[in-house]
Amino acid sequence: MYKVNKHRQIENESQRLKILRPKVQSAIQKLEKIVDDTSFECPVCLDTIKDAHILHTCLHRFCGACIKESLRKCNDECPKCREPIPAPDRQLTKDQNFDSLVSSL
Numbered sequence: 889m890y891k892v893n894k895h896r897q898i899e900n901e902s903q904r905l906k907i908l909r910p911k912v913q914s915a916i917q918k919l920e921k922i923v924d925d926t927s928f929e930c931p932v933c934l935d936t937i938k939d940a941h942i943l944h945t946c947l948h949r950f951c952g953a954c955i956k957e958s959l960r961k962c963n964d965e966c967p968k969c970r971e972p973i974p975a976p977d978r979q980l981t982k983d984q985n986f987d988s989l990v991s992s993l
């Protein structure tokens with residue numbers, strides 16, 4: 889009797905792990921993205937971001953000049969993750985918080 893219970897317990901446990909694993913993986917991916925997104929480095933010029941702008945589609949951050957130049961040259965896709973950006977003029981927002989954060993360093 890005890891053995892059967894134990895076996896069932898292990899089965900339940902492995903079932904639970906199967907369900908949990910993709911959740912843990914997606915949580916790690918989200919964390920990696922957050923760490924990635926808080927980088928002070930512009931993916932275009934590889935310098936500290938100046939006049940920060942954020943792309944709404946993927947939330948990546950660039951210098952205002954770099955992202956505008958890049959969107960003009962690269963068929964409206966994010967220079968960092970290659971996500972297509974429809975109507976890029978409407979997807980760009982100035983990130984004032986970031987600018988004041990950088991200037992306070």
Ligand SMILES: [Zn+2]
Binds near residue numbers: 930
């Ligand atoms: Zn830049």
Ligand SMILES: [Zn+2]
Binds near residue numbers: 943946947967969
């Ligand atoms: Zn992106």
